[in-house]
Amino acid sequence: MISKKALFSVLLIGLIGVAAGAGTFAYFSDTEQADGMFQAGTIDIAINDQNPWMESFEMIDMKPCKTTEEANVELTNVGTNPALIYKHIDVTDYNTGLERFECPVTNEMFSSEPEWTIEANPQFDEEGNVTNVDINRIDDIHNQTEYTLTIDGQQIPLCLFDIETVGDVDCNWMFLGVLEPGDSMMVNQTYKLSADAGNEYQGDQFNFTMTFKALQTNDETTLEDHVVVDLTEPEVPLKLYDTDKETELEVGDIVDVDEFWDRMWLHNVGFEPIKVNVYANGWSSTWDNLEPCKPVGWALGDDQGVWELILVEEIISNGNGEWQVTLTPVDDNGQPV
Ligand SMILES: [Ca+2]
Ligand SMILES: [Ca+2]
Ligand SMILES: [Ca+2]
Secondary structure, three states, X not given: OOOHHHHHHHHHHHHHHHHHHHOOOOOOOOOOOOOOOOOOOOOOEEEOOEOOOOOOOOOOOOOOOOOEEEEEEEEEEOOOOOEEEEEEEEEEEEEXXXXXXXXXXXXXXXOOHHHHHHHHOOEEXXXXXXXXXXXXXXXXXXXXXXXXXXXXXXEOOHHHHOOOEHHHHEOOOEEEEEEOOOOEEEEEEEEEEOOOOOHHHOOOEEEEEEEEEEXXXXXXXXXXXXXXXXXXXXXXXXXXXXXXXXXXXXXXXXXXXXXXXXXXXXXXXXXXXXXXXXXXXXXEEEEEEEOEOOOEEEEXXXXXXXXXXXXXXXXXXXEOOEEXXXXXXXXXXXXXX
8 A cells, every 4th residue: 555645756756757758959969989098107127128137246356456347237217207216235245255264273264364364463472373363354345345436428426425435335325317218327337446455355245236226206205315416517626625624615714724734635526537726825736637536635834834824715717627726825814924
């Protein structure tokens, strides 16, 4: 049995249906339609035409001042989007490396007798027998390995970021630039054992991994902490430092040289070698080929006690990569003496 209320509803709907069908209108119209597809873009790099990258680098028999090994790679953006390119070196392990010499007291292995002599500090009796050793391993050879980075033929002045050795670059993500789809970037790196590396580094070895990462251009968070390698040539490639590179000097600065001798440093922070002439009250000196990141120092002072203060008067370019630094002795009031 249908209730009264339900019956009323059914009737009302029937009536509306009749009303709608009572008049029919025509309208002009047009519809356009296309098939759609959603696909994510890609971020993908290939290195030296390998994707994935399967190379490894082995640098052996390195000696102070001797060999420079290279790790050169060509990075290609094979994805569909521009990508931020980063590089990372991680020193995973360092140790004594070659084991050719056995400590006569502890039987520990060293690379050579000279290395053992330094690291074991042996004591001898009158017959020349080793009586005691005090072993202190010095195997941090990554801190003695000088590192350079060149991108698309431009050497990067890593000294600007306090990076000189592999130890300095270890664990730093470095931003190398943006790579458009299809474009390539040449990244050349050199590894050289420092001229200061003594016998304690004989045969020593470090292992490392080299990683390149590509990120979306709007990704500011994945590698928030990184060093930006600036590829623009600085307007002034020359920096002048006071004693032991502690303080950078600028035009107008006054250096106290009454401590008899004071050291000053010239530092090329540009990409190309430059020529620098330094003038100081009749004295002059020229550095013909000041390499990037190879600071040179000289002693500045006056043993006759006439110069007490030196004004950095001018740092100017003479054009063609030639720079001039003028230093003027001044009195307490900053007036030339
Ligand atoms: Ca890849
Ligand atoms: Ca060793
Ligand atoms: Ca060692």
